[in-house]
Amino acid sequence: MKHGIVLGGALALSASVVAAPTTAPFDIHQLNGLSKLHSTVVLPDGNTVVYGVKKKTAAGARSDLYLQTLGSEPRRLTNNKSTEHNLVVSKDGKRLFFLSGRSGSSQIWSIALDGGEAVQLSDLPLDVDGFKLSNDNSQVVMQIRVNVECDTLACSKEKQDAHKKNKQKGRHYDQLMVRHWDTWGDGLRNHLFVAKIEGQSLTAPVDVTSGLDTETPPKPFSGMEEVSFTPDGQHVVFSAKAASHDQAWQTNYDLWQVPVTGGEPVNLTESNLAWDANPVFSDDGRYLAYLAMSKPGFEADRFRVMLKDLRSGETREVSPLWDRSASGIAFAEESHTLYVTAQNLGQVAIYAMDVRFGDKRPLVEEGSNSLVKVVGGKLFYTHNSLQSPNDLYVVGLNGSEPTRLTHLNQDLLNPQGLGEFQQFNFKGWNNETVYGYWIKPANFEKGSKYPVAFLVHGGPQGSFGNRWHSRWNAQLWAAAGFGVVMVDFHGSTGYGQAFTDSISLDWGGKPLEDLQKGLAAVGQQQPWLDTNNACAAGGSYGGYMMNWIAGNWPDGFKCLVNHAGLFDMRSFSMVTEELWFPEHEFGGTYWDATENYEKFNPVNHINNWRTPMLVVHGAKDYRVPLEQGLAAFTVLQRKNIPSELLVFEKENHWILSQDNLVQWYDNVLGWMKRFTMASQDSSAN
Incomplete structure (x- = not known):
């Protein structure tokens, strides 16, 4: 289904303050200055939405909430320097609940949607990091980070304050994980607390997860999508690992159910030793839907859509022959239909799935889409693509054309400064079909040839x-004069589980062949791409591939950019934090599967290195620690290969600071231009 065709009711944020549309070329400053949609909620009437917009101003970034009825102009709902997020609307649609730090800490607030000032609902010693309301709005379940030695929030607050003042800063551990993503273990855990809502305040919260000494919601990326009240409000269901010493090398997240008054949690999915997640109840209380993997220890297994009939107790997979991995689920207002998001052939599509028969039909197929709400015969969702950042859309459940509700960046983004893109395919490893995308330079002229930026994804x-990326934004290379090529090699997601599984134990095999054949194929299909004048760049596994290319395809590129790349699989396997990842990918621990680790170990091929390489790393990267990048740079320097090192002291596996992102692109684009432009100049002479 195409986007942007029907624009009924599509409006800018505020027609009274719009500036003249920009004609500036797209660059990192423009990317950083774009408005960002967040925290969308739909009112029960099915015709009104509230959403947060973060935008850049002369005084700095700010975020406000806007209320918009379909077909009308949006109205600003809040005007505070603090960001409001985690939006929840009351059952009657009259009040909005949200998190805000406007009182000095993150607490729950509410505001009447017909006007008035916001009222603080919670006043707890610690930050509330997430929350949900029960169906009848009488209770709230909150995510709060607490000290596991404490029985009260006040105790946790005291211990956290004392720790900050303690001059002894040594950390002592007796089991893994000692650090995770970008933080060291500090004795704190995400726990769930339930409180009753009485007027404009809460009763004393009860820690309903005190019996589990594990994270819930799990770190580092999960949120309240992992938590649900049961329809009767008597229990909370959540995803968490059982407390055990093997947290770092197993992925056995289960769904647990606990009374709202506290007590011993019951494991609802004990028989499945793989990952269970995202519990969602039908409005009538009959069904529990959730996502479940089937391979223990594998974080990229297919998430199956599971359905538990709460009357009969039967649990089954809804569509067992569907070879896609679901990422989000929501019930229709009736209990017989689920709306499911899943990657599919380079897109993130939304499907309607009949829970009785498993039949599916796509509602939104192109671009990258995320569910917001199904209500009033309509599906609300967010959409972005390689040419457009996130905006809010609505589509009828009968398959009608989508209506775009927001145009957040119509005056900030110059569409003429973006490159035309198209998906392509070719025969890769074993003559199997592999897909990719190319993007033309923004200043494309027919008959000219352009250097290639060959981007390799991580994972x-x-x-x-087909998505808009806030960090690896392919249009920035196109705006800099490159033809961009991206290949979803064997191991990529959205092409069936066998395709995804095929990279395990074969990191440098099928993927490298796909990349080589893909670059050759797209060069033949699109003669304007000068594939003999190309630089490659990648992060994480993409950075690993830069190191692997340096030793196994040393004449393929004029230069390489290695961001957070794995360099030595032996050392990596013993210093990364989520050990289940290398142990699955290479068939066990290093000492049990040494041959597998060494077969595709970049360090074993450094004698072949001769391609200039820029190495980039974050010092707080505990997934692929800094030493991996330092080792690669050391080899490059000692072998007198043109090389540079860019280290960000406060960044993790990603570059999140907008100022650092400017420096990142200045260095990356400058490095790639240096070698491709030099090649162009020499060939011209």
Whole structure:
């Protein structure tokens, strides 16, 4: 289904303050200055939405909430320097609940949607990091980070304050994980607390997860999508691992159910030793839907859509023959239909799935889409693509054309400064079909040839598909004069589980062949791409591939950019934090599967290195620690290969600071231009 065709009711944020549309070329400053949609909620009437917009102003970034009725102009709902997020609307649609730090800490507030000032609902010693309301709005379940030695929030607050003042800063551990993503273990855990809502305040919260000494919601990326009240409000269901010493090398997240008054949690999915997640109840209380993997220890297995009939107790997979991995689920207002998001051939599509028969039909197929709400015969969702950042859309459940509700960046983004893109395919490893995307330079002129920016995604079970990326934004290379090529090699997601599985134990095999054949194929299909004048760049596994290319395809590129790349699989396997990842990908621990680790170990091929390489790393990267990048740079320097090192002291596996992102692109684009432009100049002479 195409986007942007029907624009009924599509409006800018505020027609009274719009500036003249920009004609500036797209660059990192423009990317950083774009408005960002967040925290969308739909009112029960099915005709009104509230959403947060973060935008850049002369005084700095700010975020406000806007209320918009379909077909009308949006109205600003809040005007405070603090960001409001985690939006929840009351059952009657009259009040909005949200998190805000406007009182000095993150607490729950509410505001009447017909006007008035916001009222603080919670006043707890610690930050509330997330929350949900029960169906009848009488209770709230909150995510709060507490000290596991404490029985009260006040105790946790005291211990956290004392720790900050303690001059002894040594950390002592007796089991893994000692650090995770970008933080060291500090004795704190995400726990769930339930409180009753009485007027404009809460009763004393009860820690309903005190019996589990594990994270819930799990770190580092999960949120309240992992938590649900049961329809009767008597229990909370959540995803968490059982407390055990093997947290770092197993992925056995289960769904647990606990009374709202506290007590011993009951494991609802004990028989499944793989990952269970995202519990969602039908409005009538009959069904529990959730996502479940089937391979223990594998984080990129297919998430199956599961359904538990709460009357009969039967649990089954809804569509067992569907070879896609679901990422989000929501019930229709009736209990017989689920709306499911899943990657599919370079897109993130939304499907309607009949829970009785498993039949599916796509509602939104192109671009990258995320569910917001199904209500009033309509599906609300967010949409972005390689040419457009996130905006809010609505589509009828009968398959009608989508209506775009927001135009957040119509005056900030010059569409003429973006490159035309198209998906392509070719025969890769074993003559199997592999997909990718190319993007023309923004200043494309027919008859000219352009240097290539060959971008390799991370994961490795990931995808550089049809999406707008806030960090690796392919249009920035196109705006800099490159033809961009991205290949979803064997191991990528959205092409069936066998395709995803095929990279395990074969990191440098099928993927490298796909990349080589893909670059050759797209060069033949699109003669304007000068594939003999190309630089490659990648992060994480993509950075690993830069190191692997340096030793196994040393004449393929004029230069390489290695961001957070794995360099030595032996050392990596013993210093990364989520040990289940290398142990699955290479068939066990290093000492049990040494041959597998060494077969595709970049360090074993450094004698072949001769391609200039820029190495980039974050010092707080505990997934692929800094030493991996330092080792690669050391080899490059000692072998007198043109090389540079860019280290960000406060960044993790990603570059999140907008100022640092400017420096990142200045260095990356400058490095790639240096070698491709030099090649162009020499060939011209």
